[in-house]
Amino acid sequence: MKKKAVVVLSGGLDSTTCMGIAEHQGYELYPITFFYNQLHQREVEQAKCVAAHYGVGQNHKIVDLSYLGQLGGSALTDPSIQVPTTGVDEDEIPATYVPARNLIFLSMATAYAEVIGAKKIFVGVSAVDYSGYPDCRPEFIQSMSETINLATKLGVTSDADDRLSIEAPLMHLNKGETVKWGLELGVPYHLTTSCYQGSEEACGVCDSCLLRLKGFTENDAKDPIPYAQQVLR
Numbered sequence: 001m002k003k004k005a006v007v008v009l010s011g012g013l014d015s016t017t018c019m020g021i022a023e024h025q026g027y028e029l030y031p032i033t034f035f036y037n038q039l040h041q042r043e044v045e046q047a048k049c050v051a052a053h054y055g056v057g058q059n060h061k062i063v064d065l066s067y068l069g070q071l072g073g074s075a076l077t078d079p080s081i082q083v084p085t086t087g088v089d090e091d092e093i094p095a096t097y098v099p100a101r102n103l104i105f106l107s108m109a110t111a112y113a114e115v116i117g118a119k120k121i122f123v124g125v126s127a128v129d130y131s132g133y134p135d136c137r138p139e140f141i142q143s144m145s146e147t148i149n150l151a152t153k154l155g156v157t158s159d160a161d162d163r164l165s166i167e168a169p170l171m172h173l174n175k176g177e178t179v180k181w182g183l184e185l186g187v188p189y190h191l192t193t194s195c196y197q198g199s200e201e202a203c204g205v206c207d208s209c210l211l212r213l214k215g216f217t218e219n220d221a222k223d224p225i226p227y228a229q230q231v232l233r
Contacts, residue, residue, distance in 0.1 A: 002028040004118035005167075006109045009033050009060075011047035012194045013212055014124030014170055017178055019054055020187040021169050022122045030059045030116055032109050036098070037069020038076050039083075040198030049191040063108055074098040076196060083196045085205040093132045094207060096196055102135035103144070106166065110148045113164060121148075122167045129175040129211050141168050175211050176218030183221060190224035204229045 005027035009015045022029055031054075033047040044062060051060035069077040075084070075095040084094050102125065109121045125136040134140065145166045149155030155163050170178050182189065194212040195202035202209050204227040213230060216223040 005120040011043035017182040020185040036065040175215030179215035
């Protein structure tokens with residue numbers, strides 16, 4: 001039997017690349033997606049398409065975390081806060097940061113993993129081409145990996161080599177390197193969305209669009225999703 005892996009699947013480029021990586025490594029995929037009243041709710045529908053592409057729609061969990069959006073504090077959940085379109089400034093945490101998002105997501109993914117008997121949790125965070133989010137750093141992932149094994153039955157009853165682990169294969173890759181890996185694996189980027197605006201056509205100017213387009217440009221490849229406009233070509 002294949003070993004099982006939970007994949008935190010947003011429907012975006014990075015998490016879908018992680019789906020491709022986990023599949024390539026031979027894992028049976030169990031994606032988990034979160035609805036948190038995000039303005040770009042279209043990503044949830046795209047996550048469903050990605051799960052169907054990999055033939056694991058029956059394993060796909062969509063978790064309602066509406067309360068996270070109700071808390072506000074982010075341009076991704078509060079329409080009164082403008083989504084930045086000035087490019088990424090790694091010296092500042094941008095308005096698109098959602099308080100404690102990955103902390104909560106990985107906690108829920110841990111619960112799913114423990115229930116189904118998975119030992120791996122894949123998450124598409126990167127500390128290179130990212131928007132300055134504190135919950136995308138290796139220090140956080142390392143700390144969370146330790147915490148989930150202190151907080152679960154599986155963690156406290158298993159040998160050291162058989163405990164839960166969080167896999168962040170994109171952690172030290174820039175967006176170009178991530179796209180290169182995904183293209184080599186045949187990742188269905190045409191099914192993904194990265195735009196913070198959430199429209200059918202990506203805006204092409206928000207921080208997430210700019211990073212994504214940069215990744216394809218560095219590979220001399222065309223991004224297969226439609227854009228309203230493109231600063232990078």
